[in-house]
Amino acid sequence: xxxxxxxxxxxxxxxxxxxxxxxxxxxxxxxxxxxxxxxxxxxxxxxxxxxxxxxxxxxxxxxxxxxxxxxxxxxxxxxxxxxxxxxxxxxxxxxxxxxxxxxxxxxxxxxxxxxxxxxxxxxxxxxxxxxxxxxxxxxxxxxxxxxxxxxxxxxxxxxxxxxxxxxxxxxxxxxxxxxxxxxxxxxxxxxxxxxxxxxxxxxxxxxxxxxxxxxxxxxxxxxxxxxxxxxxxxxxxxxxxxxxxxxxxxxxxxxxxxxxxxxxxxxxxxxxxxxxxxxxxx
Amino acid sequence: xxxxxxxxxxxxxxxxxxxxxxxxxxxxxxxxxxxxxxxxxxxxxxxxxxxxxxxxxxxxxxxxxxxxxxxxxxxxxxxxxxxxxxxxxxxxxxxxxxxxxxxxxxxxxxxxxxxxxxxxxxxxxxxxxxxxxxxxxxxxxxxxxxxxxxxxxxxxxxxxxxxxxxxxxxxxxxxxxxxxxxxxxxxxxxxxxxxxxxxxxxxxxxxxxxxxxxxxxxxxxxxxxxxxxxxxxxxxxxxxxxxxxxxxxxxxxxxxxxxxxxxxxxxxxxxxxxxxxxxxxxxxxxxxx
Numbered sequence: 343x344x345x346x347x348x349x350x351x352x353x354x355x356x357x358x359x360x361x362x363x364x365x366x367x368x369x370x371x372x373x374x375x376x377x378x379x380x381x382x383x384x385x386x387x388x389x390x391x392x393x394x395x396x397x398x399x400x401x402x403x404x405x406x407x408x409x410x411x412x413x414x415x416x417x418x419x420x421x422x423x424x425x426x427x428x429x430x431x432x433x434x435x436x437x438x439x440x441x442x443x444x445x446x447x448x449x450x451x452x453x454x455x456x457x458x459x460x461x462x463x464x465x466x467x468x469x470x471x472x473x474x475x476x477x478x479x480x481x482x483x484x485x486x487x488x489x490x491x492x493x494x495x496x497x498x499x500x501x502x503x504x505x506x507x508x509x510x511x512x513x514x515x516x517x518x519x520x521x522x523x524x525x526x527x528x529x530x531x532x533x534x535x536x537x538x539x540x541x542x543x544x545x546x547x548x549x550x551x552x553x554x555x556x557x558x559x560x561x562x563x564x565x566x567x568x569x570x571x572x573x574x575x576x577x578x579x580x581x582x583x584x585x586x587x588x589x590x591x592x593x594x595x596x597x598x599x600x601x602x603x604x605x606x607x608x609x610x611x612x613x614x615x616x617x618x619x620x621x622x623x624x
Numbered sequence: 625x626x627x628x629x630x631x632x633x634x635x636x637x638x639x640x641x642x643x644x645x646x647x648x649x650x651x652x653x654x655x656x657x658x659x660x661x662x663x664x665x666x667x668x669x670x671x672x673x674x675x676x677x678x679x680x681x682x683x684x685x686x687x688x689x690x691x692x693x694x695x696x697x698x699x700x701x702x703x704x705x706x707x708x709x710x711x712x713x714x715x716x717x718x719x720x721x722x723x724x725x726x727x728x729x730x731x732x733x734x735x736x737x738x739x740x741x742x743x744x745x746x747x748x749x750x751x752x753x754x755x756x757x758x759x760x761x762x763x764x765x766x767x768x769x770x771x772x773x774x775x776x777x778x779x780x781x782x783x784x785x786x787x788x789x790x791x792x793x794x795x796x797x798x799x800x801x802x803x804x805x806x807x808x809x810x811x812x813x814x815x816x817x818x819x820x821x822x823x824x825x826x827x828x829x830x831x832x833x834x835x836x837x838x839x840x841x842x843x844x845x846x847x848x849x850x851x852x853x854x855x856x857x858x859x860x861x862x863x864x865x866x867x868x869x870x871x872x873x874x875x876x877x878x879x880x881x882x883x884x885x886x887x888x889x890x891x892x893x894x895x896x897x898x899x900x901x902x903x904x905x906x907x908x909x910x911x912x913x
Contacts, residue, residue, distance in 0.1 A: 361805055620675050
């Protein structure tokens with residue numbers, strides 16, 4: 343029995359592309375709008391989502407927002423612009439330095455450096471979300487999510503920040519597979535070549551923060567989640583017990599980020615508990 | 625040549641909107657005569673959408689209530705006027721307010737058969753048993769002079785369903801479905817779920833020496849996409865024709881009874897089936913439990 347995370351290759355790519363573009367088209371059009379807006383970071387995830395959106399809705403119906411902070415890497419903006427150019431989509435560059443710095447002017451005193459880094463990272467992420475949702479209204483566009491399955495499962499994202507969107511075409515695709523998908527989508531090499539980073543501060547690296555590589559985590563999460571194997575079974579198959587447990591704990595601890603807020607049940611029929619309809623119900 | 629022509633109608637239904645879906649059905653039914661078909665088959669819950677959840681309460685139709693059943697009047701009329709028979713899926717409600725995942729066959733303006741889905745998947749992403757009552761069996765009906773039986777999606781996953789249908793006399797097994805696309809396989813140009821379905825349908829067609837018509841829907845409901853790929857397998861177990869995956873469309877297919885009879889003569893598996901032995905064994909299994 344094959345137990346490796348399956349690769350997106352030239353054989354399965356056409357149907358995956360057809361599926362993901364149909365998803366975007368069908369789920370966007372049924373809401374009564376025909377456009378999406380997304381944050382383009384210069385990384386591989388948002389680039390892949392952008393290529394899919396353009397393939398689904400046409401280049402005239404996709405808008406990218408590039409939202410650098412003063413410490414964002416120059417190459418991020420350049421890479422994002424490469425995507426904009428390659429697809430011929432419209433874009434806006436909105437610097438978020440002023441509002442983030444303005445807020446933290448009054449907050450910084452006495453906070454340990456490490457905490458302020460995380461708080462500022464979260465703030466930047468939510469600032470971008472807030473701008474995306476403003477542009478959602480302004481451009482009559484749905485916000486397209488760009489979080490991959492790996493970061494959603496590991497909780498490596500900001501709740502109500504980069505994790506917020508109306509719909510997400512790549513949220514069931516692991517980071518390792520995103521690279522395979524991106525290559526087949528024809529995404530520029532410079533985007534593929536750099537190490538994964540949230541780029542919230544200088545030199546930030548996903549993999550050093552997580553303590554393991556995406557490749558290691560993805561092959562484990564494929565067994566834990568997709569195959570529903572217990573952690574001890576995954577370890578028995580030869581995977582590093584330390585990483586398996588670290589991954590499993592991260593998944594459990596971040597469950598709250600993937601759910602709607604809890605509502606205290608008082609009435610006989612409560613939103614999302616026993617008032618059950620599809621979002622597509624409307 | 626003894627043959628009938630069937631149109632596979634691979635649609636993307638509007639979730640929870642009976643009226644709009646009836647209109648969509650009429651478009652496809654009206655296309656049938658020009659395509660040379662006398663029969664049109666739609667997917668599971670084609671008139672309502674699939675993941676209805678609490679909306680099932682609002683969309684159920686009691687066929688014994690003249691007032692409620694009249695909602696399907698445009699379909700009865702089209703069937704009569706155009707001489708086209710139709711199989712479509714809907715939410716059925718009975719007098720006791722039980723709901724069923726049902727499919728009807730309309731011929732010459734009248735409902736001639738209703739199949740209530742027997743095996744209601746309630747695991748993984750599925751929750752049918754939460755809302756629906758299971759049907760009580762598999763019936764045979766006349767499909768333009770040929771004996772047919774409907775198996776709705778999960779019904780086909782239980783090989784006993786096709787066993788019963790064929791031994792009751794079915795020559796055509798209609799599998800109407802709302803099967804979500806899922807599973808990536810390296811080196812394979814389709815979803816794993818599609819591959820599994822095609823293997824299953826081939827086995828049913830080959831070992832029961834029958835035509836198997838698979839009509840699966842397309843479109844998305846809250847992120848879940850249905851795979852389409854409606855197709856027909858002949859009694860040799862080979863796929864004769866198939867619609868594209870993940871796109872609306874229709875396809876006319878031919879069912880050739882001469883070929884079916886030829887295969888059944890050469891490999892008389894159904895003739896040789898020992899029903900008494902099966903009965904004895906099943907009684908033994910039930911008694912031992």
